[in-house]
Amino acid sequence: MDIFIQQIINGLVLGSIYALVALGYTMVYGIMGLINFAHGEVVMIGAMVALFVIKALPGLPAIVLVPLALVCAAIVCMTIGFAIERIAYRPLRRAPKLAPLITAIGVSIILQNLAMLIWGRNYHAFPPILPSGEHDVFGATITSLQIVIIVVAGLMMGGLTLLIRRTRLGRAMRATSENPPIAQLMGVNINQIISATFVIGSALAAVAGLMVSANYSIAHYYMGFMLGLKAFTAAVLGGIGNLAGAMLGGLLLGVIESLGAGYIGDLTGGFLGSHYQDIFAFFVLIGVLIFRPSGLIGERVAERA
Amino acid sequence: MQDSRISTLTLAVFAALAVVGCSQKEEPKPQAAAPAAPAAAPAAPAAPAPAPEVVVKLGHVAPLTGPQAHLGKDNENAARMAVEELNAKGLEIGGAKVKLELVPEDDQADPKQGTIVAQKLVDAKVNGVVGHLNSGTTIPASKIYSDAGIPQISGSATNPKYTQQGFATTFRVMANDVQQGKVLGEYAARQLAGKNVAIIDDRTAYGQGLADEFEKGATAVGAKIATREFTTDKATDFAAILTKIKSKKVDVIFYGGMDAQGGPMTKQMKSLGIKAKFLTGDGGCTPEYIKLAGDASEGQYCSLPGVPLDQMPGGKAFNDAFSAKYGQIQLYAPYVYDAVMVMVDSMKRANSVEPAKYLPEIGKTDYQGVTAKIQFDEKGDLKGGAISLYQVKDGKWEYRETIGGAPAAPADAPKAEGEQKK
Structure with missing residues (x-):
């Protein structure tokens, strides 16, 4: 039984990480109807910047260092997010949907190679400055950091929902999402709103990057690719464009993967092994697209007409 | 209407991702x-x-x-x-x-x-x-x-x-890995007192091949393989398979794969409270492994064909x-x-x-x-290749012993056992 609980906890932690990244995808999709495939790379850059700030200032206490690293990473990511939108998406706003998708992938490759040139091909070990004490939950273990990740993912989802539902900016975002020309006629500067969406999404990516690399204590220029793909799957599973959906999708995907990898060998008598872990994510994606294309939580907060 | 649009778009995304695969390769x-x-x-x-x-x-x-x-x-x-x-x-x-x-x-x-x-x-x-x-x-x-x-x-x-x-x-x-796997398997069963052993590999030709040879080597001297688990050479999260291994209460975990997975895997072993010894082959025998595993690397083992660099x-x-x-x-x-x-x-x-x-x-x-x-044998394999074992001590790989590798001895597997230098 404790093994089962441990697998659920593993899944929740993994799922929260997916959810953190998925929030960025879903937010941009919700407002613009565009899948920002460079988001995974922005997460990677957030992780790299945070890592190097922490390494550059070894003397400071964690309580100062972590927020500082986070702020630096967020500033860099926000700048990159702003630039991506400006360079790769804005000129294509009236182009067919496939065009920005291709530039997104182009941007993602550029960012990946840029990171490789700046930070090299080596794996970077994330310094153990975040709390990693182990706690016992019904015979299973969870580290403090993992609890922090779950909490942060929840808080970020809540904060974003408030932002979109309750603030002036949020209202402008919803208006932009519903009908950009009309929103513009009503005095909303849609260029500004879309830029703001990307900037906020990229700040989330910085947080996600820090959390992911602290949890696995690893940062590498290649880390954004698979993470981005899984997070995207999570966003679609929950209902892309819906913030709660991204959270739900992430957690569910994490648990499915974890239980799948843990039990598939026993269930199939060794015919299928645990290396099929990644397959579950994509099976789930195909299943959802066939049977419930709008995702588990079908209605989106911000729908594009 | 809305729904079908999303699924079309998503399918397009995946088509485009297939393109990424290619474009990355060409780049x-x-x-x-x-x-x-x-x-x-x-x-x-x-x-x-x-x-x-x-x-x-x-x-x-x-x-x-x-x-x-x-x-x-x-x-x-x-x-x-x-x-x-x-x-x-x-x-x-x-x-x-x-x-x-x-x-x-x-x-x-x-x-x-x-x-x-x-x-x-x-x-x-x-x-x-x-x-x-x-x-x-x-x-x-x-x-x-x-x-x-x-x-x-x-x-x-x-x-x-x-x-x-x-x-x-x-x-x-x-x-080659016939030799390395055999040495590793015997080392796990004898020196590390592994009665109950778990094997993980990354399903690459290297990882899988080494893990297979390890299994043969370990079972030949009486170790029991409690479970075989698998991952990929791109994975970072091993919590699920390690949790399963934890339930089997093993003494030794062998990983056939590279340092980029071996390091984080060792770290995750520690945070899951697994006390078993970790042993890996040449792919994990790098300074990178220690960096990535952090404290958890202390006391873990690896092997590398050949003798240590300073020898x-x-x-x-x-x-x-x-x-x-x-x-x-x-x-x-x-x-x-x-x-x-x-x-x-x-x-x-x-x-x-x-x-x-x-x-x-x-x-x-x-x-x-x-x-x-x-010198090469008739197949093109190195003659008399030695296998050295290392253990992490104070954050560094420390040489333990070299097995096999008498000068110009045939590289066939059976010769590797027995004659232990030092």
């Missing part, structure tokens, strides 16, 4: 080709020099992008260093002045890409190939080189199949020269350096740079390299 080529071009350019104006100069192209293949890029670049640097040294010394083969030119390629540790770049090297008419890094790419590529009659020496592909295909062109300067005949000199130029050695650099040297040495003895002419000479190699005295 490094111009980069890889770029350094070769300036190298070739000065060769042309240099031609009017008194002695006619022959440019000999040596292909080198390793993953230069993707998760194993750090190891691939390490290999390439070693090959480059060997080529530069040989050029600086001045080479004369068959009466003509020879200038070596390295043609570096990136296979991304991907078997498909491995065959594509192999064909590219064949088309570029290279005189020989050093590499690839991974067994998974080396084996499919070796068929292409063999068909073209181009000799291939790998410094790091350890899967036994590589040299067992009956090709005359395949050589390696490192002991290698030219180890210290090589280490100094290499680190001054490219920084810390990752893993296979000395072996790749030797592979280039052996290839050029054979050209010298054959007095020809023609693949067909110098290929027979490779088999007759008797070369004192940095890593060992290099």
Whole structure:
């Protein structure tokens, strides 16, 4: 039984990480109807910047260092997010949907190679400055950091929902999402709103990057690719464009993967092994697209007409 | 309406992702080709020099992008260093002045890409190939080189199949996994007192092959394999499989795969409260592993074919020269350096740079390299390859013992057991 609980906890932690990244995808999709495939790379850059700030200032206490690293990473990511939108998406706003998708992938490759040139091909070990004490939950273990990740993912989802539902900016975002020309006629500067969406999404990516690399204590220029793909799957599973959906999708995907990898060998008598872990994510994606294309939580907060 | 649009879009995304796969693979080529071009350019104006100069192209293949890029670049640097040294010394083969030119390629540790770049090297008419890094790419590529009659020496592909295909062109300067797996298996069962052992591998030709040999070696001396789990060479989260292993209460966990997974895996073992000892093969035997595993690496084990660098005949000199130029050695650099040297040495003895002419000479190699005295058996495997075991102590790999590797002893597996030095 404790093994089962441990697998659920593993899944929740993994799922929260997916959810953190998925929030960025879903937010941009919700407002613009565009899948920002460079988001995974922005997460990677957030992780790299945070890592190097922490390494550059070894003397400071964690309580100062972590927020500082986070702020630096967020500033860099926000700048990159702003630039991506400006360079790769804005000129294509009236182009067919496939065009920005291709530039997104182009941007993602550029960012990946840029990171490789700046930070090299080596794996970077994330310094153990975040709390990693182990706690016992019904015979299973969870580290403090993992609890922090779950909490942060929840808080970020809540904060974003408030932002979109309750603030002036949020209202402008919803208006932009519903009908950009009309929103513009009503005095909303849609260029500004879309830029703001990307900037906020990229700040989330910085947080996600820090959390992911602290949890696995690893940062590498290649880390954004698979993470981005899984997070995207999570966003679609929950209902892309819906913030709660991204959270739900992430957690569910994490648990499915974890239980799948843990039990598939026993269930199939060794015919299928645990290396099929990644397959579950994509099976789930195909299943959802066939049977419930709008995702588990079908209605989106911000729908594009 | 709305729904179908989303699914169409998502399908488009996946179609586009398939494109990413391709575009990423194509992308490094111009980069890889770029350094070769300036190298070739000065060769042309240099031609009017008194002695006619022959440019000999040596292909080198390793993953230069993707998760194993750090190891691939390490290999390439070693090959480059060997080529530069040989050029600086001045080479004369068959009466003509020879200038070596390295043609570096990136296979991304991907078997498909491995065959594509192999064909590219064949088309570029290279005189020989050093590499690839991974067994998974080396084996499919070796068929292409063999068909073209181009000799291939790998410094790091350890899967036994590589040299067992009956090709005359395949050589390696490192002991193969039959030997390494057996030594590891016996070490786990005896020295580490592993009665109940779990095996994880990354499902690559290397990881799976080594894990299979480990299993044979360990069960032969009475260890029980509690479970076999699998991951991939791109994974970072191992919590699910480690949790399953935890439930089996094992003494030793063996991982067949690379450092990029082995390190985080060890760390996650610790946070899950698994007390078993961790043992891995050459792919995990790097400083990177310790960096990534952090404190959790303390007391864990790895093995590496060959003897430790400071016991290698030219180890210290090589280490100094290499680190001054490219920084810390990752893993296979000395072996790749030797592979280039052996290839050029054979050209010298054959007095020809023609693949067909110098290929027979490779088999007759008797070369004192940095890593060992290099001689090949009839399959192209290194004769008398030793296996050394290391343990992490105070954040560093510390040498434990070397098993096998009596000079010029046949490289067959049975010989590896028993005779333990030190």
